[in-house]
Amino acid sequence: MATxxxxxxxxxxxxxxxxxxxxxxxxxxxxQVAYDxxxxxxxxxxxDRAGVTADEIRHVEDxxxxxxxxxxxxxxxxxxxxxxxxxxxxxxxxxxxIQATGGTTGQPMRIGLTRRDIADYGEVGARAxxxxxxxxxxxxxxxxxxxxxxxxxxDHLTFETLGAATIPFGVGHSERLLRMMAGxxxxxxxxxxxxxxxxxxxxxxxxxxxxxxxxxRRGYFSGEAGLQVPGYRERIQDTWGMVARDQYxxxxxxxxxxxxxxQNGVHxxxxxxxxxxxxxxxxxEVLPFTDGRQGEVVYTSIRRQACPLLRMRSHxxxxxxxxxxxxxxxxxxxxxxxxxxxxxxxxxVNVFPLSVQAVLMRLAPRxxxxxxxxxxxxxxxxxxxxxxxxxxxDVPTAQHEALAREVATRLQAELNFTAAVTLxxxxxxxxEVKTRRVVRTYRGEVVQ
Amino acid sequence: MATxxxxxxxxxxxxxxxxxxxxxxxxxxxxQVAYDxxxxxxxxxxxDRAGVTADEIRHVEDxxxxxxxxxxxxxxxxxxxxxxxxxxxxxxxxxxxIQATGGTTGQPMRIGLTRRDIADYGEVGARAxxxxxxxxxxxxxxxxxxxxxxxxxxDHLTFETLGAATIPFGVGHSERLLRMMAGxxxxxxxxxxxxxxxxxxxxxxxxxxxxxxxxxRRGYFSGEAGLQVPGYRERIQDTWGMVARDQYxxxxxxxxxxxxxxQNGVHxxxxxxxxxxxxxxxxxEVLPFTDGRQGEVVYTSIRRQACPLLRMRSHxxxxxxxxxxxxxxxxxxxxxxxxxxxxxxxxxVNVFPLSVQAVLMRLAPRxxxxxxxxxxxxxxxxxxxxxxxxxxxDVPTAQHEALAREVATRLQAELNFTAAVTLxxxxxxxxEVKTRRVVRTYRGEVVQ
Numbered sequence: 001m002a003t004x005x006x007x008x009x010x011x012x013x014x015x016x017x018x019x020x021x022x023x024x025x026x027x028x029x030x031x032q033v034a035y036d037x038x039x040x041x042x043x044x045x046x047x048d049r050a051g052v053t054a055d056e057i058r059h060v061e062d063x064x065x066x067x068x069x070x071x072x073x074x075x076x077x078x079x080x081x082x083x084x085x086x087x088x089x090x091x092x093x094x095x096x097x098i099q100a101t102g103g104t105t106g107q108p109m110r111i112g113l114t115r116r117d118i119a120d121y122g123e124v125g126a127r128a129x130x131x132x133x134x135x136x137x138x139x140x141x142x143x144x145x146x147x148x149x150x151x152x153x154x155d156h157l158t159f160e161t162l163g164a165a166t167i168p169f170g171v172g173h174s175e176r177l178l179r180m181m182a183g184x185x186x187x188x189x190x191x192x193x194x195x196x197x198x199x200x201x202x203x204x205x206x207x208x209x210x211x212x213x214x215x216x217r218r219g220y221f222s223g224e225a226g227l228q229v230p231g232y233r234e235r236i237q238d239t240w241g242m243v244a245r246d247q248y249x250x251x252x253x254x255x256x257x258x259x260x261x262x263q264n265g266v267h268x269x270x271x272x273x274x275x276x277x278x279x280x281x282x283x284x285e286v287l288p289f290t291d292g293r294q295g296e297v298v299y300t301s302i303r304r305q306a307c308p309l310l311r312m313r314s315h316x317x318x319x320x321x322x323x324x325x326x327x328x329x330x331x332x333x334x335x336x337x338x339x340x341x342x343x344x345x346x347x348x349v350n351v352f353p354l355s356v357q358a359v360l361m362r363l364a365p366r367x368x369x370x371x372x373x374x375x376x377x378x379x380x381x382x383x384x385x386x387x388x389x390x391x392x393x394d395v396p397t398a399q400h401e402a403l404a405r406e407v408a409t410r411l412q413a414e415l416n417f418t419a420a421v422t423l424x425x426x427x428x429x430x431x432e433v434k435t436r437r438v439v440r441t442y443r444g445e446v447v448q
Numbered sequence: 449m450a451t452x453x454x455x456x457x458x459x460x461x462x463x464x465x466x467x468x469x470x471x472x473x474x475x476x477x478x479x480q481v482a483y484d485x486x487x488x489x490x491x492x493x494x495x496d497r498a499g500v501t502a503d504e505i506r507h508v509e510d511x512x513x514x515x516x517x518x519x520x521x522x523x524x525x526x527x528x529x530x531x532x533x534x535x536x537x538x539x540x541x542x543x544x545x546i547q548a549t550g551g552t553t554g555q556p557m558r559i560g561l562t563r564r565d566i567a568d569y570g571e572v573g574a575r576a577x578x579x580x581x582x583x584x585x586x587x588x589x590x591x592x593x594x595x596x597x598x599x600x601x602x603d604h605l606t607f608e609t610l611g612a613a614t615i616p617f618g619v620g621h622s623e624r625l626l627r628m629m630a631g632x633x634x635x636x637x638x639x640x641x642x643x644x645x646x647x648x649x650x651x652x653x654x655x656x657x658x659x660x661x662x663x664x665r666r667g668y669f670s671g672e673a674g675l676q677v678p679g680y681r682e683r684i685q686d687t688w689g690m691v692a693r694d695q696y697x698x699x700x701x702x703x704x705x706x707x708x709x710x711q712n713g714v715h716x717x718x719x720x721x722x723x724x725x726x727x728x729x730x731x732x733e734v735l736p737f738t739d740g741r742q743g744e745v746v747y748t749s750i751r752r753q754a755c756p757l758l759r760m761r762s763h764x765x766x767x768x769x770x771x772x773x774x775x776x777x778x779x780x781x782x783x784x785x786x787x788x789x790x791x792x793x794x795x796x797v798n799v800f801p802l803s804v805q806a807v808l809m810r811l812a813p814r815x816x817x818x819x820x821x822x823x824x825x826x827x828x829x830x831x832x833x834x835x836x837x838x839x840x841x842d843v844p845t846a847q848h849e850a851l852a853r854e855v856a857t858r859l860q861a862e863l864n865f866t867a868a869v870t871l872x873x874x875x876x877x878x879x880e881v882k883t884r885r886v887v888r889t890y891r892g893e894v895v896q
Binding site for chain 2: 080081082083091092093094095096097098099112115118135136137139146147148152153156159160163164165166167168169170172173183184185186
């Protein structure tokens with residue numbers, strides 16, 4: 001197909017045929033595994049134990065011979081005071097940035113980046129943002145947390161790599177943000193979690209500011225998969241008069257995948273930087289990468305110097321789509337189904353927060369769609385699931401009891417579990433940082 | 449003199465002779481003024497009004513023909529919603545970063561940076577940090593505010609430019625910082641305000657952590673001139689067992705000057721990027737740049753694309769030193785005397801906060817050296833100056849009254865003004881962000 005000149009950030013990579021992608025992946029995988037084993041006793045031992053040599057890993061399919069690694073292994077190896085732990089493969093004096101990831105489950109893991117790792121981070125981020133419609137000359141407020149986590153500084157620099165005029169705004173000053181955006185003549189964009197767009201509208205309402213008057217016209221959303229829930233995106237778009245686009249990445253890999261104007265899933269943007277395998281989360285078996293397939297994604301770095309990953313389990317469940325996209329990008333697309341750690345099992349039924357959200361959105365505008373499940377006992381969950389749900393401001397208190405019953409009835413009918421529903425006011429649950437939908441207080445997680 | 453290979457970040461620039469510096473400045477000034485006038489109606493009108501053409505500005509001395517500009521002019525020009533206002537000289541689609549400066553006095557001013565501006569920012573920062581002893585392989589926690597202000601993101605990237613392993617830590621999590629530093633085997637450094645080092649020791653004391661056990665061995669300090677007060681640096685060094693070095697820069701210029709191991713002033717690091725003139729703050733007359741001279745520094749960009757400055761008044765008063773430094777750097781050195789806006793006048797006597805601090809440090813360890821002046825009425829100050837002073841934890845309450853009297857007596861004797869002294873507990877004044885010493889509540893400033 002004819003490509004438009006401004007369609008891609010990196011046309012050469014983004015329009016590679018599947019065969020060319022695989023050749024590039026095989027070539028870089030071979031180099032990376034040799035590097036990993038040459039520089040890291042951990043990786044050397046890992047391959048040794050599996051009875052495989054670096055030489056034998058020459059194709060993506062060969063990866064199946066190597067055992068998985070878990071983020072926790074790396075985090076644990078840092079607990080003794082080692083800065084980066086077992087997967088550090090580059091000397092400290094070539095590492096210029098240290099960030100952390102995974103504070104939401106267990107110990108944060110420190111990650112190092114060399115200059116080339118940083119450039120790659122910016123490159124894949126720019127591919128994703130370009131797909132999402134961001135362009136040089138756009139003004140973008142970055143409203144993620146700059147402290148320690150990659151979502152701040154490193155993601156900021158993906159916007160700079162693309163060439164947008166990027167403002168490091170950070171979190172925690174919603175009123176100031178609203179006034180600054182409204183005070184600018186030019187339309188602006190925002191980089192935030194989708195639930196922050198909901199929260200910001202709530203703050204605007206409290207200040208008597210009409211969201212559409214603020215000039216916020218584009219939303220680049222990440223950190224939560226909410227935009228893929230029917231109704232959620234539309235509500236954010238309607239509230240602000242904006243175009244809202246979805247994005248996906250992980251702190252440890254720093255890869256970024258963005259949704260194009262076709263809105264039929266998020267395009268994998270990490271071609272040539274990382275390999276994504278799909279596995280059965282229970283058996284660990286590698287699943288074929290066919291259209292519509294669901295599974296857990298596992299990452300392997302193929303161009304990483306400081307802290308390469310080798311079959312790192314993400315515990316993110318996704319459905320992939322391999323049919324060509326009209327936008328011209330050839331990489332696979334996907335939608336996130338949820339995190340396997342966020343999934344909870346009620347009497348044998350798997351429940352994903354995104355499914356709960358989808359049910360709630362069908363009750364909007366009486367509920368906002370924001371909710372939280374707090375589990376205070378170890379499994380099994382053989383009791384009504386404690387579910388807190390935000391009710392809309394204009395629902396009279398007299399109707400709350402009936403609404404709570406209706407929520408429970410719908411969840412029972414559509415998702416097959418019993419919930420103990422508590423209604424709370426709008427603006428109670430969605431926060432400025434990533435909103436956790438399932439909090440397991442019995443293992444020390446806290447409701448923020 | 450023989451230069452050591454690891455002595456400089458950029459030996460070619462840092463060891464230029466004064467004549468070579470002047471030639472470089474003249475050449476770049478000529479280019480910059482032509483660019484400013486070609487791209488900005490504001491600068492064109494400015495020169496027109498002065499009856500001078502861009503062609504006539506070919507030497508640093510020619511600058512005297514151009515009127516000064518004030519930060520407020522730029523900030524005011526942004527009040528109508530223009531993103532960058534009158535001194536924007538590059539098109540928006542070449543500008544990739546927007547930050548703000550000057551929130552402490554009046555309206556914040558937005559500043560834009562192109563990719564080359566960012567590279568220059570990193571270059572001069574790396575010169576300063578290298579002079580301060582920072583090296584690749586060092587681990588540095590950056591504890592400045594990443595939200596909006598250049599002191600966060602842009603300064604972080606100066607450490608990355610140099611090659612240190614830089615952690616974007618931000619402000620507001622002192623306990624976590626202490627535990628993370630203490631949990632690392634390697635010694636670490638910190639980039640912070642000097643008063644934050646004081647505050648952090650206070651938090652450590654509350655947690656029962658011995659500061660010297662934390663492994664914090666190098667401090668790169670900026671944002672306040674406190675390190676030049678006799679006793680203040682020594683106290684910080686002793687508390688932590690660290691080497692503390694002083695640094696100076698401004699948000700709008702993004703230049704950074706650092707103190708070398710000789711500790712005889714801060715080396716100007718902006719050679720080839722900006723020209724520093726010295727003026728009489730009252731008459732505006734240009735002062736000769738001779739050893740020991742005191743005056744207000746005025747900045748002119750000579751390699752800036754997005755928002756160049758042309759004789760921008762800093763209102764920072766400095767004393768310059770032009771005698772050669774044994775470290776081999778040839779740029780002038782300086783020490784900051786204070787900000788002209790921070791200076792207050794009591795019955796005709798000019799008082800600088802740094803002088804107050806110097807007096808207090810002579811009463812240490814009974815006082816911590818932290819203090820604040822709150823002025824709640826417009827001038828003149830014909831009444832005792834309200835001065836809040838931190839007393840050390842181990843001074844018995846029974847001795848407070850006598851100590852307060854002693855502080856007042858010393859200030860009267862050494863600085864010739866009368867103070868109404870209130871003592872407060874340690875940890876009350878020094879904050880995680882830049883600590884303001886003089887707060888004028890009558891004009892809307894707030895005590896943080």
